[in-house]
Amino acid sequence: MSKFVDQEVNEMKSIAGSKSPALVQLLEWIFNPLGYLQTNHQKFGDCFQMHFTGFPPFVMVSHPEMIEQIFTAPASQFDVGNSNFLLLPTLGENSLLLLDGDRHQRQRQLLMPPFHGERMRAYGQLICQITEQVIDQWQLDQPFTLRDSMQEISLQLIIEAVFGVREGDRVVQLKRLLQELIEAMTSVSGTVAMFFSSLQLDLGDWSPSGKLLRRRAQIDQLIFAEIAERRQTPNPDRTDILNLMMLAVDEAGQPMTDQELRDELMTLLIAGHETTATALTWSIYWIHRLPAVKDKLLQELASLPDHPDPSSIAKLSYLSAVCSETLRIYPIALMTQLRTVKAPFQCGNHLFPPGTILAGCIHLLHQRPDLYPDPEQFRPERFLERQFSAYEYIPFGGGNRRCIGAAFALFEMKLALATILSHCQLTLAETKPVLPKRRGLTMTAAGGVKMALSDRRSLPHLAPS
Numbered sequence: 001m002s003k004f005v006d007q008e009v010n011e012m013k014s015i016a017g018s019k020s021p022a023l024v025q026l027l028e029w030i031f032n033p034l035g036y037l038q039t040n041h042q043k044f045g046d047c048f049q050m051h052f053t054g055f056p057p058f059v060m061v062s063h064p065e066m067i068e069q070i071f072t073a074p075a076s077q078f079d080v081g082n083s084n085f086l087l088l089p090t091l092g093e094n095s096l097l098l099l100d101g102d103r104h105q106r107q108r109q110l111l112m113p114p115f116h117g118e119r120m121r122a123y124g125q126l127i128c129q130i131t132e133q134v135i136d137q138w139q140l141d142q143p144f145t146l147r148d149s150m151q152e153i154s155l156q157l158i159i160e161a162v163f164g165v166r167e168g169d170r171v172v173q174l175k176r177l178l179q180e181l182i183e184a185m186t187s188v189s190g191t192v193a194m195f196f197s198s199l200q201l202d203l204g205d206w207s208p209s210g211k212l213l214r215r216r217a218q219i220d221q222l223i224f225a226e227i228a229e230r231r232q233t234p235n236p237d238r239t240d241i242l243n244l245m246m247l248a249v250d251e252a253g254q255p256m257t258d259q260e261l262r263d264e265l266m267t268l269l270i271a272g273h274e275t276t277a278t279a280l281t282w283s284i285y286w287i288h289r290l291p292a293v294k295d296k297l298l299q300e301l302a303s304l305p306d307h308p309d310p311s312s313i314a315k316l317s318y319l320s321a322v323c324s325e326t327l328r329i330y331p332i333a334l335m336t337q338l339r340t341v342k343a344p345f346q347c348g349n350h351l352f353p354p355g356t357i358l359a360g361c362i363h364l365l366h367q368r369p370d371l372y373p374d375p376e377q378f379r380p381e382r383f384l385e386r387q388f389s390a391y392e393y394i395p396f397g398g399g400n401r402r403c404i405g406a407a408f409a410l411f412e413m414k415l416a417l418a419t420i421l422s423h424c425q426l427t428l429a430e431t432k433p434v435l436p437k438r439r440g441l442t443m444t445a446a447g448g449v450k451m452a453l454s455d456r457r458s459l460p461h462l463a464p465s
């Protein structure tokens, strides 16, 4: 073995980590992920190893300089798609999340534009309309689960953005099946089955894996039927994302196959609404838990001209700070996607050998007191007092794998929040602080947050025209 290889091997050995059995670590990761991260961080610092039964060990990094090195490394430095294998059964091998190299880059270039700039802003009115429809269903003084309502908003929006249709049997069925699929994936038993491949048994509709397989097959049928119809009667004028994907060709002039289209659609449908629903839930929770935050926000909204256009709502500084702080304090994803080192990689004081798996820890980075004094306090003002770099604040990850829906998710959050606050007076129906809890691969607000509508506001000048 060369000296160089010796050094690499020693580097990996020098990364400290819990000595608990891999099974115990995995169970902690599933059932108490924040406790697991905090304990390891306290013991081992900004870079430690984690080891779970059935998975290769990986290194969790929470120092901004190391995160910068990971995010600014060339795309060829890491493999990422392979480590997302937990998503393979649902999303399929052609999902952006499972691709690497040129194909990954090409698909990103195709899928990014609809979620940015003018194309994204065109969804402004739609976001406000969908939000109004959902809040119209709330009954005075009847407690409801906030997350369910927020999921209705985000799911309806992504379906309309992807397919360009609002109503019809297919949309109704798709919504129901996606909700059931997500339920199967994120329930406690579904989450455990996802991490333990030996539990992924099809024991009929009552087992999480059986339910998942059936719902997936039913969703596939609907998606393939939609694709077949569009192939029969093409309409190049449609502006929805499915049409855009169907018109795209690769460098050899080949369009995407039905299976490729299906995998990418499924990725957008699932990644594009679960996370945002939780983010919206947390933001409304914090606003109603902290009256001073709500008052400031209402004051800022009241400063808008009558019937503001959605883009001017999205530019409001305090509203933006509330959304940023929401995604800081309890990030929806605890960590970035896993990056497998392909060639020796210098990061901090370490030289990681090929095969090392690295992840940026969003939760621990966002809890650093040197960046965020009193990190456990919800304080939007911190985002008005200073700017954080793309390596200090990373709710959407970074580098060439940064979330493609980041701008869209923030736009949706701000408009839905402004619409809700301008139409409703809500009361938090929770007696204790709501804490984060695992939901599949992401985190959510435990119990979904109970709220009640105490009055309908009539502040029409706040309602976007």
Ligand code: HEM
Pocket (backbone or CB within 6 Å): 096, 097, 108, 115, 267, 268, 271, 272, 273, 275, 276, 279, 327, 332, 333, 335, 336, 337, 338, 395, 396, 397, 398, 399, 400, 401, 402, 403, 404, 405, 406, 408, 409
């Ligand atoms: C608050 C909402 C959201 C949060 C917190 C979030 C968070 C993330 C994070 C942390 C990553 C991994 C980035 C990395 O490894 O560096 C990611 C990737 C991704 N997100 Fe999001 N996301 C959100 C909304 C969305 C939306 C609305 C969409 C689609 C419209 C979306 C689609 C994706 C896709 C396709 C990837 C994979 C990108 C790639 O591997 O190239 N996400 N997201």
